[in-house]
Amino acid sequence: MESARDKKTMEIVEAEDLWLLPEVDTYGYICTGCKLDVFPASYQKSNLQRPHFRSARGKDHFEDCDIEGEKKTVSKGKKGSVRNELETSASLSPARLTLRNERTVVGSDLPPSTAQTTSVSKGRSTDGGEARPKGRRSANSIRPICRAFIDFPYDRDMSLEVPGIDDTTYQYAFKKLRGEGVETLPRSKIFYAELHWSKPEEEGDDLFINLSAGEWVKDPPKLVRPYKIRVCREGWSKAKRTVVRTEIDVLREEGIEAKKKNSKDRPWVFFIGEQDKDDPAIFNVTDHRLICGLLGTITYPKR
Ligand SMILES: [Zn+2]
Structure with a gap:
């Protein structure tokens, strides 16, 4: 799981x-x-x-x-819409991103001010018998949202609220970075691209992750100016500094394994970041919850 x-x-x-x-x-x-x-x-x-x-x-x-049912929903979701199942699932298709105060321990769906003052004792207990309401919830990082984007290609018209992103469906809140030159992208999105095979580079507080998108030349095909993510880790705890690097290293291994097996799965990096003012090939990411790496096959069914 x-x-x-x-x-x-x-x-x-x-x-x-x-x-x-x-x-x-x-x-x-x-x-x-x-x-x-x-x-x-x-x-x-x-x-x-x-x-x-x-x-x-x-x-x-x-x-x-409903865990077995959810597994079935995921496999059905690759072939057609499973909207009804997603509407009643707590975890399969998050409705929004809510970055909670990280010291908060309770209050998954409460507004931040309430969540911060809610004590542990008010949390629903395991055996209290109180039924959990069914329905789409918030995610505390982009990962479950990105997983839903991959898993449910026929349901990308589901609503999605992400602070700072004006588009309000999965379909439009995501944008794939292309390989036709470095573009200036005026709208904030959840950007994604394949991870480049090169290892990430550490430079002081910054971690640079190369993406397999940006400016290519033909004959022979070569990426001459890749988009890069700069993870700006100034002031982060040691654990947070390491976690992004670990996920990218794991993703890279998963990508290599998938290639060996001739699988269609690719290593995708998803992130919310600001394009650098001086160099539009660089995206600055400032929170570990706004970047993730997932192996998968992304399809774009005709609607
Ligand atoms: Zn169970």
Whole structure:
């Protein structure tokens, strides 16, 4: 499983968030759809593998759990619209991005001011019996939103609110960076491009990630001026500084493996960043929650 619920806060956490923790609580998580214990796996940064959660062998999910249904929705979603299922799912297709104050422990869908003052005791307890409302929720990073963009190509007309982005559907909030020269892009979007094979470069506080888009020349095809992401990590904690680098390194490995297997999957980097005033080939990203890397096949069905 790509995500789980934190037992203490009852918030949905992405497995990649485990990279940020100084110590991972093996017994701290339950399924997003029921109260079954799930266990963090592959979360060591040295693994060069993507973390995930798994249930104990032989343990079944509780009767009302929709996790199997969600898996089916994801595979159905590649072939056609699954809008009705997405409307009632808490995690498959986030409705908005809400960057919560990172010290906040509760209040997944409350406005920031309320969330910050809400105490842990008001959180819904695991066995309190209070039914969780069904429906699309906020995401605390762009990753679940980008995953939905990949997974549900026929449902990109679903609404999406992202602070600073004027477009309000998945279809228009995302923009692929092209390979026809470095363009000046006036509208803020969730930009994406294939990761370049070169390794990211560290320069002091900055991490530079090369993308396989920008200016190409033909015969032989060569990328002469790639778009780059500059992750500006000034003032970040050590964990946050490392987490972006780890995800890109893992993505690169995943991309190499996919290529070996002749898979159609590609390593995609998604980010929200400002184009540099002096060099439009550079995008500046200032928050670790605004960049992610996912392996996948992005399709563009005719509408
Ligand atoms: Zn479950």
